[in-house]
Amino acid sequence: xxxxxxxxxxxxxxxxxxxxxxxxxxxxxxxxxxxxxxxxxxxxxxxxxxxxxxxxxxxxxxxxxxxxxxxxxxxxxxxxxxxxxxxxxxxxxxxxxxxxxxxxxxxxxxxxxxxxxxxxxxxxxxxxxxxxxxxxxxxxxxxxxxxxxxxxxxxxxxxxxxxxxxxxxxxxxxxxxxxxxxxxxxxxxxxxxxxxxxxxxxxxxxxx
Amino acid sequence: xxxxxxxxxxxxxxxxxxxxxxxxxxxxxxxxxxxxxxxxxxxxxxxxxxxxxxxxxxxxxxxxxxxxxxxxxxxxxxxxxxxxxxxxxxxxxxxxxxxxxxxxxxxxxxxxxxxxxxxxxxxxxxxxxxxxxxxxxxxxxxxxxxxxxxxxxxxxxxxxxxxxxxxxxxxxxxxxxxxxxxxxxxxxxxxxxxxxxxxxxxxxxxxx
Amino acid sequence: xxxxxxxxxxxxxxxxxxxxxxxxxxxxxxxxxxxxxxxxxxxxxxxxxxxxxxxxxxxxxxxxxxxxxxxxxxxxxxxxxxxxxxxxxxxxxxxxxxxxxxxxxxxxxxxxxxxxxxxxxxxxxxxxxxxxxxxxxxxxxxxxxxxxxxxxxxxxxxxxxxxxxxxxxxxxxxxxxxxxxxxxxxxxxxxxxxxxxxxxxxxxxxxx
Amino acid sequence: xxxxxxxxxxxxxxxxxxxxxxxxxxxxxxxxxxxxxxxxxxxxxxxxxxxxxxxxxxxxxxxxxxxxxxxxxxxxxxxxxxxxxxxxxxxxxxxxxxxxxxxxxxxxxxxxxxxxxxxxxxxxxxxxxxxxxxxxxxxxxxxxxxxxxxxxxxxxxxxxxxxxxxxxxxxxxxxxxxxxxxxxxxxxxxxxxxxxxxxxxxxxxxxx
DNA sequence: TATGAATGAGGTTTCATTCAT
DNA sequence: TATGAATGAAACCTCATTCAT
Numbered sequence: 001x002x003x004x005x006x007x008x009x010x011x012x013x014x015x016x017x018x019x020x021x022x023x024x025x026x027x028x029x030x031x032x033x034x035x036x037x038x039x040x041x042x043x044x045x046x047x048x049x050x051x052x053x054x055x056x057x058x059x060x061x062x063x064x065x066x067x068x069x070x071x072x073x074x075x076x077x078x079x080x081x082x083x084x085x086x087x088x089x090x091x092x093x094x095x096x097x098x099x100x101x102x103x104x105x106x107x108x109x110x111x112x113x114x115x116x117x118x119x120x121x122x123x124x125x126x127x128x129x130x131x132x133x134x135x136x137x138x139x140x141x142x143x144x145x146x147x148x149x150x151x152x153x154x155x156x157x158x159x160x161x162x163x164x165x166x167x168x169x170x171x172x173x174x175x176x177x178x179x180x181x182x183x184x185x186x187x188x189x190x191x192x193x194x195x196x197x198x199x200x201x202x203x204x205x206x207x208x
Numbered sequence: 209x210x211x212x213x214x215x216x217x218x219x220x221x222x223x224x225x226x227x228x229x230x231x232x233x234x235x236x237x238x239x240x241x242x243x244x245x246x247x248x249x250x251x252x253x254x255x256x257x258x259x260x261x262x263x264x265x266x267x268x269x270x271x272x273x274x275x276x277x278x279x280x281x282x283x284x285x286x287x288x289x290x291x292x293x294x295x296x297x298x299x300x301x302x303x304x305x306x307x308x309x310x311x312x313x314x315x316x317x318x319x320x321x322x323x324x325x326x327x328x329x330x331x332x333x334x335x336x337x338x339x340x341x342x343x344x345x346x347x348x349x350x351x352x353x354x355x356x357x358x359x360x361x362x363x364x365x366x367x368x369x370x371x372x373x374x375x376x377x378x379x380x381x382x383x384x385x386x387x388x389x390x391x392x393x394x395x396x397x398x399x400x401x402x403x404x405x406x407x408x409x410x411x412x413x414x415x416x
Numbered sequence: 417x418x419x420x421x422x423x424x425x426x427x428x429x430x431x432x433x434x435x436x437x438x439x440x441x442x443x444x445x446x447x448x449x450x451x452x453x454x455x456x457x458x459x460x461x462x463x464x465x466x467x468x469x470x471x472x473x474x475x476x477x478x479x480x481x482x483x484x485x486x487x488x489x490x491x492x493x494x495x496x497x498x499x500x501x502x503x504x505x506x507x508x509x510x511x512x513x514x515x516x517x518x519x520x521x522x523x524x525x526x527x528x529x530x531x532x533x534x535x536x537x538x539x540x541x542x543x544x545x546x547x548x549x550x551x552x553x554x555x556x557x558x559x560x561x562x563x564x565x566x567x568x569x570x571x572x573x574x575x576x577x578x579x580x581x582x583x584x585x586x587x588x589x590x591x592x593x594x595x596x597x598x599x600x601x602x603x604x605x606x607x608x609x610x611x612x613x614x615x616x617x618x619x620x621x622x623x624x
Numbered sequence: 625x626x627x628x629x630x631x632x633x634x635x636x637x638x639x640x641x642x643x644x645x646x647x648x649x650x651x652x653x654x655x656x657x658x659x660x661x662x663x664x665x666x667x668x669x670x671x672x673x674x675x676x677x678x679x680x681x682x683x684x685x686x687x688x689x690x691x692x693x694x695x696x697x698x699x700x701x702x703x704x705x706x707x708x709x710x711x712x713x714x715x716x717x718x719x720x721x722x723x724x725x726x727x728x729x730x731x732x733x734x735x736x737x738x739x740x741x742x743x744x745x746x747x748x749x750x751x752x753x754x755x756x757x758x759x760x761x762x763x764x765x766x767x768x769x770x771x772x773x774x775x776x777x778x779x780x781x782x783x784x785x786x787x788x789x790x791x792x793x794x795x796x797x798x799x800x801x802x803x804x805x806x807x808x809x810x811x812x813x814x815x816x817x818x819x820x821x822x823x824x825x826x827x828x829x830x831x832x
Numbered sequence: 833t834a835t836g837a838a839t840g841a842g843g844t845t846t847c848a849t850t851c852a853t
Numbered sequence: 854t855a856t857g858a859a860t861g862a863a864a865c866c867t868c869a870t871t872c873a874t
Binding site: 632665666 | 858859860
């Protein structure tokens with residue numbers, strides 16, 4: 001038994017992540033992806049429409065995985081504060097599993113213009129939506145200030161965690177992510193909470 | 209007529225911004241930049257080493273301009289709170305002047321910083337440095353909490369303003385930037401200030 | 417059920433005719449032929465050596481069929497004039513049965529004969545031979561002028577009927593072939609007969 | 625002086641004729657055409673849209689040249705008989721100048737399907753039109769029988785001369801074309817003329 | 833016989849860059 | 854300085870064919 005065949009799609013995606021991270025999407029060679037995935041060049045086109053489609057699938061798969069984790073991690077948690085803390089922590093924990101994947105997601109994604117404009121960005125929209133919903137829940141609960149639009153806050157949070165993930169992926173300190181998690185939580189909770197005492201607690205009572 | 213020769217560099221850069229914004233760096237054609245700059249293809253190579261050099265110069269010029277504005281805007285202001293407010297406002301005001309330039313800076317820069325490591329990325333470092341210095345000044349003055357590393361805060365602030373600028377550049381509401389300015393200021397001041405009352409004032413006393 | 421296995425060869429050939437007619441030999445896809453024949457791609461290679469072999473077999477089968485019809489149609493006819501009339505009529509009647517096949521034969525054959533030189537192109541030679549023999553018989557019988565070489569006349573006749581078949585196949589009037597038959601017969605008999613009266617009769621006494 | 629540059633188009637076309645004749649359109653390599661034209665591969669695409677466009681231009685150029693010769697050759701000739709004789713002679717004289725070109729025109733043209741269907745086939749239509757007009761003039765003058773449609777006769781004549789040109793191009797006797805000319809003239813004049821005596825004269829009073 | 837997933841050679845075409853004018 | 858015709862390297866992708874099942 002030579003292994004279950006349709007892991008080929010997976011092998012190609014994994015190889016692609018490495019090659020994209022190493023050279024960038026446009027300088028990546030399909031033939032190198034094939035070589036590293038140990039398949040023939042043509043085989044790639046049995047699983048993907050073209051080179052860009054590989055990048056898109058990398059993204060979609062990664063987003064679906066992190067969405068799954070977020071939904072799993074948030075299940076049963078109702079307190080908006082804890083939900084936000086959890087969300088940020090799960091994000092960085094997920095990112096931490098692969099520097100290469102983190103790099104591809106943060107760096108390559110932005111400038112695959114066709115991707116940014118034409119493709120099904122729903123996974124990304126859903127991700128923003130999760131953040132926004134947490135914020136809105138906190139507002140409705142009277143915990144968070146409602147003088148600022150939740151969509152913008154969601155964007156701000158995403159921009160921050162994305163930037164810190166990028167820094168780490170591009171060669172930041174190996175252990176910078178837990179700290180990043182703590183800082184982000186502190187900063188945004190401070191900005192959102194109506195009462196300010198929790199700031200301190202939130203920064204103290206950090207997990208682990 | 210000894211007219212206007214060295215405005216050619218400028219014309220090429222301006223054309224490049226438009227073309228890069230329209231197609232992305234890798235899908236941009238040097239010949240299109242030449243056409244839109246009304247110069248011959250070969251002329252471009254009298255002013256720039258190669259295609260990538262155009263992008264680098266676009267970035268450097270833009271960064272130098274915004275650095276100039278920041279330094280100009282911050283001159284004479286000593287209060288860390290006002291300095292941070294000013295910094296954020298100047299950033300968005302600068303960004304607001306050209307959607308195309310904003311798009312190139314936010315989208316292409318990430319990719320570039322990967323391949324321009326050797327290149328002069330100091331302007332970006334200086335920019336982060338300005339933010340960090342404002343934060344550190346606030347900490348030293350006892351205004352900002354010093355339980356979080358200033359470099360990380362600087363990155364967080366940059367990530368946020370970059371993301372909001374990106375959203376606007378990629379087709380966001382025409383007037384979203386002033387609001388973005390207000391939200392960012394509020395969020396980060398709340399996170400940084402030891403006392404929380406200023407939150408309210410900072411969000412109220414916003415200009416226009 | 418021991419059903420219908422070797423009709424697969426037939427199914428493949430029929431599908432090939434359609435696909436070749438639709439796209440031309442070089443733009444035809446073996447996989448499309450397989451699909452339209454309802455067999456797997458690999459199955460084709462159990463019946464044919466390669467793609468070109470399919471075309472060759474299409475041609476050989478078609479030629480053998482038309483040769484069979486010609487031999488059957490000409491049996492018992494001895495008068496060279498009637499033989500020529502019959503030959504032309506049978507040719508167009510055969511052609512009329514399938515536009516697609518006619519197109520493949522007329523269009524692809526030329527190209528092929530160039531690359532199938534080594535291949536069995538004898539059927540085509542036999543076909544020319546039949547025409548030439550009819551002409552020679554007429555010459556020997558003193559009916560046809562013998563001042564022109566029979567091989568050239570045979571080529572001329574073939575060129576004419578092939579062109580008219582091509583015109584029809586490529587979208588000519590549905591009912592153009594009977595008229596073509598009449599015109600060809602008239603033209604060449606006029607050119608061949610020593611006396612010219614038959615022209616009139618030949619053109620009048622046309623069938624149906 | 626290194627020669628006038630835009631003979632490059634000509635050089636490419638000439639090289640293409642040779643390569644197409646040698647390998648057939650689909651097996652011809654653009655790189656070989658470039659090599660034989662002594663230009664870089666990319667240069668070809670400054671003069672032609674793509675590979676197929678080269679074939680189309682070969683055809684259009686050749687047709688325009690032969691049309692020019694026909695119009696020049698027929699000028700001042702009014703007698704339909706002489707006009708037809710002249711047309712056929714000029715055709716074969718033109719064809720005789722390049723076996724390779726003759727082969728490309730007769731063989732490759734038919735199955736460049738896109739060409740046959742989409743392209744501007746007007747040159748070919750004009751060519752058929754010239755023949756048809758000669759025939760119609762003869763009919764109007766009462767010389768030719770008008771019991772057969774001139775368009776069909778034109779097609780027949782074209783089919784014949786095309787087939788004989790093909791035979792020569794594909795390796796026929798070096799001197800077969802003059803004879804072909806004589807035979808075609810004889811055959812079709814016999815078929816067209818109302819009186820039959822001219823047959824003899826036409827075949828005797830051969831050109832020059 | 834039949835399948836169809838996998839192969840991998842190889843061509844057309846693009847486009848950044850050069851250089852003779 | 855300026856031009857733009859010419860260059861030529863190089864990559865994506867197709868698709869006929871194979872072969873393990």
